[in-house]
Amino acid sequence: MAEEASLIEERYKNFFRTATSDSNSGKGHDPYPFQTRLATGEKLPELIDIPTGLGKTDAVVLAWLWRRRFAGEQVRRATPRRLVYCLPMRTLVEQTEEKARMWLSNLGLFSKRPGSTEPADTGNWSKWAEKEGPESDKTRISVTVLMGGEDKDDWDLYPERDAIIIGTQDMLLSRALNRGYGMSRYRWPVHFGLLNNDCLWVMDEVQLMGVGVETSAQLQAFCRSFGIMNPVQYIWMSATVGEKQLETVDHPKPHEGWTKHFLDCDEKNTPEVKKRVQAKKPLMKAELKLSKDNEKKSYAREMADLILSKHKKGSLTLVVVNRVDRAQEIFKELTSKDRTERRTENDAAVLHSRFREGDRKARMQLLCEKQDRIIVATQVVEAGVDVSAHTLITELAPWPSLVQRIGRCNRRGEYQTDAQIFWVDIETNNEEGGLVLPYESKDLDIARNLIETIPKASASLEALAQAAEGYVEPEAVRAVVRRKDFIDLFDTTPDLTGNDLDVSRFIREGEDKDVQVYWRDGFSKEDGPKGALDPVRREELCSVSIGKIRDYLKKHNGWIWDHLEGKWKSVGESGAVNGCRPGQVLLLHPENGGYSPILGWVGIEGKTVASVEVIPAMESVRAKDDHSMNEDRQSNIGSWVTLKDHTDHVNSEVQALSESLNIPDHCRTALCEAAIWHDVGKAHQAFQNMLLSGKGDDGGLKSGGPWAKSDGSKGRPYYWVISSNGNKIERTYFRHELASALAWLQTQGKVAEDADLVAYLIAAHHGKIRMSIRSLDKEKRPRQADRLFARGIWDGDVLSQVEGILDQDLPLDLSIMQMGEGSWLERMTALRDQEALGPLRLALLESILRIADWRASAKEEKKMVVG
Numbered sequence: 006m007a008e009e010a011s012l013i014e015e016r017y018k019n020f021f022r023t024a025t026s027d028s029n030s031g032k033g034h035d036p037y038p039f040q041t042r043l044a045t046g047e048k049l050p051e052l053i054d055i056p057t058g059l060g061k062t063d064a065v066v067l068a069w070l071w072r073r074r075f076a077g078e079q080v081r082r083a084t085p086r087r088l089v090y091c092l093p094m095r096t097l098v099e100q101t102e103e104k105a106r107m108w109l110s111n112l113g114l115f116s117k118r119p120g121s122t123e124p125a126d127t128g129n130w131s132k133w134a135e136k137e138g139p140e141s142d143k144t145r146i147s148v149t150v151l152m153g154g155e156d157k158d159d160w161d162l163y164p165e166r167d168a169i170i171i172g173t174q175d176m177l178l179s180r181a182l183n184r185g186y187g188m189s190r191y192r193w194p195v196h197f198g199l200l201n202n203d204c205l206w207v208m209d210e211v212q213l214m215g216v217g218v219e220t221s222a223q224l225q226a227f228c229r230s231f232g233i234m235n236p237v238q239y240i241w242m243s244a245t246v247g248e249k250q251l252e253t254v255d256h257p258k259p260h261e262g263w264t265k266h267f268l269d270c271d272e273k274n275t276p277e278v279k280k281r282v283q284a285k286k287p288l289m290k291a292e293l294k295l296s297k298d299n300e301k302k303s304y305a306r307e308m309a310d311l312i313l314s315k316h317k318k319g320s321l322t323l324v325v326v327n328r329v330d331r332a333q334e335i336f337k338e339l340t341s342k343d344r345t346e347r348r349t350e351n352d353a354a355v356l357h358s359r360f361r362e363g364d365r366k367a368r369m370q371l372l373c374e375k376q377d378r379i380i381v382a383t384q385v386v387e388a389g390v391d392v393s394a395h396t397l398i399t400e401l402a403p404w405p406s407l408v409q410r411i412g413r414c415n416r417r418g419e420y421q422t423d424a425q426i427f428w429v430d431i432e433t434n435n436e437e438g439g440l441v442l443p444y445e446s447k448d449l450d451i452a453r454n455l456i457e458t459i460p461k462a463s464a465s466l467e468a469l470a471q472a473a474e475g476y477v478e479p480e481a482v483r484a485v486v487r488r489k490d491f492i493d494l495f496d497t498t499p500d501l502t503g504n505d506l507d508v509s510r511f512i513r514e515g516e517d518k519d520v521q522v523y524w525r526d527g528f529s530k531e532d533g534p535k536g537a538l539d540p541v542r543r544e545e546l547c548s549v550s551i552g553k554i555r556d557y558l559k560k561h562n563g564w565i566w567d568h569l570e571g572k573w574k575s576v577g578e579s580g581a582v583n584g585c586r587p588g589q590v591l592l593l594h595p596e597n598g599g600y601s602p603i604l605g606w607v608g609i610e611g612k613t614v615a616s617v618e619v620i621p622a623m624e625s626v627r628a629k630d631d632h633s634m635n636e637d638r639q640s641n642i643g644s645w646v647t648l649k650d651h652t653d654h655v656n657s658e659v660q661a662l663s664e665s666l667n668i669p670d671h672c673r674t675a676l677c678e679a680a681i682w683h684d685v686g687k688a689h690q691a692f693q694n695m696l697l698s699g700k701g702d703d704g705g706l707k708s709g710g711p712w713a714k715s716d717g718s719k720g721r722p723y724y725w726v727i728s729s730n731g732n733k734i735e736r737t738y739f740r741h742e743l744a745s746a747l748a749w750l751q752t753q754g755k756v757a758e759d760a761d762l763v764a765y766l767i768a769a770h771h772g773k774i775r776m777s778i779r780s781l782d783k784e785k786r787p788r789q790a791d792r793l794f795a796r797g798i799w800d801g802d803v804l805s806q807v808e809g810i811l812d813q814d815l816p817l818d819l820s821i822m823q824m825g826e827g828s829w830l831e832r833m834t835a836l837r838d839q840e841a842l843g844p845l846r847l848a849l850l851e852s853i854l855r856i857a858d859w860r861a862s863a864k865e866e867k868k869m870v871v872g
Contacts, residue, residue: 013045016137017071023133024067024108033111036064038272044068045076049205050266052251053242056466057412058281059268061242062389065207066090066105066169070146073167074114074138081139085205085236090171091178091221093213094358095152095548096369097389101171101209105148109169116145119163151176152362153187153521153546153590161195162859164203164852165665174208174217175512175519179588181224182486183494183848184508186588187521187546190568191772193497195855198848201228203235203666210388211243211250212405215514216483218250223486226255230488231843234668243388247405249478253485281466284418286397286411288426288456288464295400295440296432305331308429309338312398313346315427316379320395321372324381325410327400327431328442329357333604336381348379350603356382359606361547361617386413393417397426403448404455404476411464426464428456443517447479484510495837495844496776499569509587518587520554521546522563522599524614530594533564533573541590545617549606551587558585560609561597565589569634569781571721634738634773634781639859640687640696641717642866645706648687648807651713651861656680658857672850675759678749679766679854681810684713686744688805691724691736691797698723711807714865724797738781739797742767743774747817748804761836762850769851770858776837778822778829793819 018041022033036044039055043064049072055061072084090105092098109115113134116122122144135143144167149160151172160168170177179186180196188196201224211218221239228237241251252258272278293307308324312335316322326332336355339348354368372380372392384402386392387409393416402410407428415424430453433446441449455472456464486508499505509518523545528534554563563585564573573592576585585591593599595614601607602615659680663673686692688711696715697706706712724739746768754760768774773796780795793800800819806812821829837844 010045014041016075017041017044020071020075020112020133020137021063021067024070024111025063026111028107036060036067037275037278039266039268040064040067043266044071048264049238049240050264051240052248052263052265053240054265054267055242056268056278056282056470057409058391058416059278062101062104062209063108065209065240065242066101067108069205069207070108070112070114074134078139083236085203085238086165086167087199087204088169089177089200089204089206090169091174091206091208091217092171092389093174093210093217094385094388095173095362096356096358096365096385097210098150098152098171098173099362099366099369100389100391102148102150105169105171109146109148114146116147118158119147119149119160119166119168121145121147150543151180152543153548161192161199161852162856162863164199164856165662170200174214175588178217178220178224178512179508182220182491182508182511183497184505184588187590190497190505194769194772194775194848195852197495198845198850198852201237201845202233202849204237206237206239208239208241209243210409211241212247212409213384213388215517216485216510217512219253219483219485220511222251222253222256223491226253227488227491228845230255231845232840233845234666234849243405247478255488280418281416283465283467284415284424285420285422285462286415286424286426286464287422288411288428288459288461290457291398291427291429294430294432297440300440305334305338308335308398309341309344311427311429312339312379312381315396315398315425317395319377321392322379322396322398323372323386323392323394323413324379325386325397325399325402325413326381326383327402327444329359329383329605332357332381332383333607336604339379339381352377353379354381355604356380356385357605358383358385358548361600361602362544363617364602364605386410391416393419395420395424397424398429399426400429401431401449401453401456403444404452404473407452407456408469408473411469412466445479451476451479483514486511492837492844495848497772498775498777498779507586513587518551519548520551520585520587520589520591522549522554522591522593523547524593524595524600524616526595526616528594530562530596533562533575534592535573537571538592541592546590547600547606551585553606553608554585554591557599557608561593561599563591563593565591570783571634571636637722637741637771639862640692640714640722642714642862643716644714644865645712645716646714646865647709648684648711648713649809651865652681652684652810654861654865655683655854655857658860659854662853662857666853668850668853671759672762672846675762675766676850676854676857678753678757678759678763679770680857682745682749682763683767683770683854683858684741684745685748685807685810686741686746686804687711687713688807688811689739689741689744689798689802690726690805691739692741693805694726695722695724695739698725711805714862726802735785736797737783737785740771740774742769742771743778743796744798744802744804744817746774747798747819747821748811748815750821751815751818752811761832762842762847765833765836765847766851766854770854772855775851776830776833778819793822795819795822 018035021036025033053061069088072080090101106115113132146167148169149158175186181200183193183197185193185196208221225239291311293311295304312324332355339353354371356368371378387406392413394414397414399410411426414426431440431449433441433449455476459468459472494506523541525538558576563576565576567574598612598614599608600614656677659676663676693711696712724736725733726736728734746764749767750764778795787794787799798817802817804815804817806814837847
């Protein structure tokens with residue numbers, strides 16, 4: 006056994022060296038022993054507690070990859086196929102993405118887009134994975150980033166493929182709670198199903214996540230209690246990991262404690278580790294102190310004086326303050342024309358979370374360059390940024406944040422004893438708000454007491470660890486997503502006012518809650534756009550705190566997309582400012598300003614905002630997302646496809662996906678039944694009229710149906726029927742999937758096994774009809790006051806027969822929409838709550854049918870990557 010373990014370790018070292026090889030030298034580095042143990046151990050831990058700068062990201066990403074692809078068969082099968090890497094800030098996402106792509110490329114495993122089998126770079130392609138990997142799986146792995154805006158790939162189209170998904174806690178946790186930020190609401194359930202099944206979640210830099218930690222702990226508990234199709238595990242990772250937040254109502258601390266991964270005694274004594282852990286960092290308290298008296302008058306100027314007096318020419322001075330507006334003011338002082346030692350944009354920058362992607366990357370590049378520079382930053386540099394400053398100046402912050410900031414100074418011990426750290430005190434006086442924001446006075450008081458115990462000679466990681474022995478996490482009252490909340494979130498139907506359950510309190514706290522904004526021109530800044538615009542891309546987006554955007558909207562208009570009406574709605578001066586909620590994406594007019602490429606978000610100040618050069622997206626199935634209730638983009642694909650042919654195509658995709666994902670037999674049967682019936686409702690007169698309008702009888706189209714797809718335009722569909730007296734009646738909001746589900750229940754509901762499951766899958770395959778059936782305010786109503794109607798279907802409508810499925814015309818019965826015993830709501834609620842099914846398994850089955858439909862449609866349109 007010992008010999009076998011030694012061989013495995015040696016093989017892993019070879020794997021690690023290949024993955025980390027430098028593009029110039031072609032050489033990689035050996036893993037630390039803790040990295041090897043993580044990859045080759047029996048099980049993955051729950052907590053990873055490793056000092057900053059030693060390669061936690063390398064350790065966990067490459068451990069997942071090793072265990073998923075190159076370990077023994079039993080370990081490979083137990084390792085989830087999706088690695089979900091969750092980070093608190095956008096800057097960390099971009100760096101992690103770059104590393105993951107490099108590692109996969111070096112191993113010959115990287116795919117530029119999901120679903121592709123071609124290597125990303127055939128000119129420099131390692132064949133390590135091809136030689137060393139199992140014969141059963143040679144597929145490549147894509148890296149998807151979720152940071153808001155239109156995604157550049159269709160990762161959710163390939164649930165059977167291994168994948169790395171990297172994103173911010175806003176984007177990932179909102180999706181795991183079925184309220185995905187920055188995406189079509191009708192796609193929420195797919196991401197909900199995929200991210201709560203078959204995933205290894207890594208919560209990195211948890212000291213910056215706030216309530217996101219408790220939410221992730223609850224999500225782990227829900228996966229265990231509700232049940233899942235394939236394994237889900239969460240790992241919480243930080244150099245300053247705190248365990249108390251993980252102890253939640255449904256996720257109590259085990260009797261034996263959490264399983265942890267840390268450096269053992271031998272590792273702590275290796276030369277490389279000792280050099281980092283014992284690196285000298287002389288620590289001094291600055292004479293400057295932030296107070297109410299100097300905050301507005303002189304603090305920025307005095308801070309700039311301090312920075313310039315302590316900066317050593319030719320090196321990096323890193324300044325970390327607690328608020329964006331203070332960072333901006335200090336930077337403006339450093340670059341003021343009134344200064345004799347004035348800095349310029351070539352050797353100084355402000356760096357925070359309120360930049361667009363391109364501007365943020367430019368500042369990160371300056372931070373990482375080897376030249377004389379001063380960077381004034383906020384919390385964005387506390388984690389994941391592999392820089393080593395000669396001089397660090399930081400405001401007082403909570404203890405975990407101070408530890409992270411100090412870790413950015415003399416990180417590798419290269420400055421010997423020449424490095425220097427200055428900390429600037431903040432007046433607290435037990436007052437909340439104002440100076441101490443975004444923190445609380447008690448957190449700063451604790452940190453002050455601890456930092457004053459550190460010897461001035463050095464704030465080394467070793468000294469910080471000794472000081473931390475006296476650190477007790479302060480009590481914090483945070484919103485915890487409860488079991489009932491999670492069950493309620495399964496239903497994506499808005500309330501009667503059109504609003505959704507707000508999950509922002511489970512994702513971030515207080516002022517940390519954000520919206521995202523972007524600027525487009527070509528419309529009136531008073532009235533807003535008249536029609537749909539191209540989907541927003543992440544390069545265009547800027548994150549803004551909810552408080553700052555509300556201040557902006559008191560003077561200027563902003564617009565959000567109304568999913569029900571399919572039009573832009575004002576949330577600014579002529580609209581409801583309070584209608585702006587965390588997680589929303591707002592459109593702003595460039596002439597109203599709000600942004601500077603040098604300073605980032607500036608609110609109502611600033612000149613006209615320049616547009617962003619957007620990288621063209623890959624041709625994507627995602628472009629067919631419906632963004633309003635009255636859309637059905639997938640039915641107009643540029644070619645005619647019969648209902649029978651499309652049904653056969655979807656059924657084939659369902660069977661292939663069910664096989665790949667190891668779906669239980671009885672669930673596969675239900676999925677196949679749902680695939681056969683999912684589009685039967687398209688035989689309704691309203692749908693066929695929509696497809697055939699204006700076509701005459703060219704080529705026998707009217708006699709050749711019923712049709713599932715047409716070569717029609719992508720605009721808003723016009724559904725209509727002919728009444729008994731020959732009049733044309735519009736059927737606004739018509740949903741063919743409701744007609745399909747009704748037909749199934751009326752003909753098979755009393756005899757079929759899992760009839761309600763099949764009905765649900767049919768109805769939910771566009772994400773628009775799930776737990777409830779109700780009419781909408783602006784629907785066309787029947788003349789008969791007592792006649793039931795919902796989503797463009799009237800009680801008694803006749804659904805035409807469909808060869809091989811529906812053998813005769815069928816009058817549709819909408820009585821199931823009424824409340825009471827046997828109603829749709831009662832049946833679907835019981836289905837969701839079945840112990841053998843539960844919300845997470847049900848969501849995955851729902852996703853499989855929808856993905857099969859997308860894949861079939863994409864192949865019919867020839868837009869899907871197939872190999």
